[in-house]
Amino acid sequence: MVYDLLIPTAIIGGIGLLSGLGLSIASKKFEVKVDERVGMIREVLPGANCGACGQTGCDAFAEGVVEGKCKPNACPVGGQEVADKIGEILGVKAEAAVVKVARVMCSGTYESCKQKYEYSGIEDCAAAAPLFGGPSACTYGCVGLGNCKRACPFDAIVMINGLARIIESRCKACEKCVASCPKRIIKIVPKSNEYTVACSSLDKGAVVRKNCTVGCIGCGKCSKVCQHGAIEVQGTLAKINPDACINCSECIGVCPTGAIKKYKCEI
Amino acid sequence: MELFYIVMEALSRLGSLMTITISALLVKNFVLSQFLGICPFLGVSKKLSTATGMGFAVTFVMTIASLVTRLLYNRLLVTYGLEYLQTILFILVIAALVQLVEIILKKFVPPLYRALGIYLPLITTNCAVLGVALLNVDVGYDVLESTVYGFAAGLGFTLALVLFAGVREKLEYSNIPESFKGLPIALISAAFVSLAFFGFQGLLGI
Numbered sequence: 426m427v428y429d430l431l432i433p434t435a436i437i438g439g440i441g442l443l444s445g446l447g448l449s450i451a452s453k454k455f456e457v458k459v460d461e462r463v464g465m466i467r468e469v470l471p472g473a474n475c476g477a478c479g480q481t482g483c484d485a486f487a488e489g490v491v492e493g494k495c496k497p498n499a500c501p502v503g504g505q506e507v508a509d510k511i512g513e514i515l516g517v518k519a520e521a522a523v524v525k526v527a528r529v530m531c532s533g534t535y536e537s538c539k540q541k542y543e544y545s546g547i548e549d550c551a552a553a554a555p556l557f558g559g560p561s562a563c564t565y566g567c568v569g570l571g572n573c574k575r576a577c578p579f580d581a582i583v584m585i586n587g588l589a590r591i592i593e594s595r596c597k598a599c600e601k602c603v604a605s606c607p608k609r610i611i612k613i614v615p616k617s618n619e620y621t622v623a624c625s626s627l628d629k630g631a632v633v634r635k636n637c638t639v640g641c642i643g644c645g646k647c648s649k650v651c652q653h654g655a656i657e658v659q660g661t662l663a664k665i666n667p668d669a670c671i672n673c674s675e676c677i678g679v680c681p682t683g684a685i686k687k688y689k690c691e692i
Numbered sequence: 693m694e695l696f697y698i699v700m701e702a703l704s705r706l707g708s709l710m711t712i713t714i715s716a717l718l719v720k721n722f723v724l725s726q727f728l729g730i731c732p733f734l735g736v737s738k739k740l741s742t743a744t745g746m747g748f749a750v751t752f753v754m755t756i757a758s759l760v761t762r763l764l765y766n767r768l769l770v771t772y773g774l775e776y777l778q779t780i781l782f783i784l785v786i787a788a789l790v791q792l793v794e795i796i797l798k799k800f801v802p803p804l805y806r807a808l809g810i811y812l813p814l815i816t817t818n819c820a821v822l823g824v825a826l827l828n829v830d831v832g833y834d835v836l837e838s839t840v841y842g843f844a845a846g847l848g849f850t851l852a853l854v855l856f857a858g859v860r861e862k863l864e865y866s867n868i869p870e871s872f873k874g875l876p877i878a879l880i881s882a883a884f885v886s887l888a889f890f891g892f893q894g895l896l897g898i
Binding site: 432436437440448455456457 | 772774781784785787791795798800
């Protein structure tokens with residue numbers, strides 16, 4: 426009677442014990458060493474896995490920082506706060522993180538920019554763009570079907586009147602939109618840089634004027650008025666160098682078409 | 693003459709093993725005909741690469757589990773007349789094996805380990821693995837047959853997973869009505885794949 430109970434218990438218990446022993450030996454033998462700092466850094470990261478740091482996700486970034494492959498301040502989403510925390514964990518002083526923001530280098534809404542034809546295909550910029558350069562008369566401008574809006578993990582892009590607008594307070598400069606735009610008109614710039622030429626057209630001035638009321642015609646007035654040498658007209662398009670610009674607002678006053686835009690600085 | 697009998701014996705043995713293999717692979721495919729192991733079938737079949745990895749992990753566990761459980765059943769349980777312990781013993785063995793696979797994968801194939809995620813420990817409770825161990829006993833296969841059956845069942849699982857992952861990768865690019873997106877269309881297509889496998893019914897006369 427006792428044996429009826431003892432033998433099954435011994436068998437199950439024995440096998441359990443044996444496999445437990447085997448497993449613990451295996452786990453010691455095949456142990457994977459993980460730096461505990463990786464976990465700590467992973468904790469302070471935002472966890473959006475957006476890939477803006479250039480790594481595949483927050484886990485990879487945490488590993489990269491510990492291994493020295495990534496800079497502690499390379500997370501654009503977390504910004505200074507996260508950089509400081511990572512610096513604390515690693516025991517180094519983090520360099521100041523430059524806060525960046527995405528800007529759409531186009532101002533052509535339905536009103537200001539003419540339409541070549543009426544597009545009725547699927548709602549996708551990349552699908553519309555190859556059709557004669559998109560429905561917009563300007564082949565360089567915003568297609569307006571919202572690929573960037575759908576790509577944005579932070580809900581920071583709105584489509585207003587056929588033009589993508591970025592809500593700068595939400596933008597984390599993760600560059601998802603940059604990659605999603607078939608016209609490549611979204612650029613990442615320092616947030617402290619208030620003035621931007623919101624046009625990407627490389628057409629000649631007359632052509633730009635014909636198509637769009639707010640395009641840069643390359644007249645060069647801004648470049649002449651700028652006392653800091655921050656504006657250069659390349660071909661028929663003015664470009665503001667963010668490093669030299671001091672936000673003096675001279676250029677915006679002389680621009681005949683209003684292609685230079687002021688973006689509110691919130692930091 | 694004696695040699696002839698030995699050869700014939702070996703051939704008929706091989707033939708029965710082939711029958712077992714094809715039966716487990718196609719006719720009685722664990723996922724698509726017996727509906728075992730549906731959880732990982734739906735969970736890990738989004739990408740072809742992870743589906744293949746999961747399939748081979750399950751195949752490995754199934755083969756070893758069949759062999760070990762069959763041996764334990766024959767040597768221990770039958771000897772002591774404790775056949776009623778089979779379920780709990782099999783679960784114990786399978787759990788230990790899955791842990792072993794997990795440790796090995798974590799060490800040697802970290803990308804696969806990360807891709808499989810929660811589904812790897814879930815092989816423990818995958819009814820297909822326990823099912824193959826219990827079926828071995830039910831049908832009365834011997835040790836070699838059990839191992840082959842386990843291996844073939846694992847391959848069948850892999851086949852089902854890989855086929856379905858291919859279907860789902862195609863689905864990603866199809867224009868599906870809003871209400872069918874995601875799991876609903878996956879379940880519908882799973883039904884069609886399963887229906888296709890019913891075409892093997894009657895093959896081999898089993």
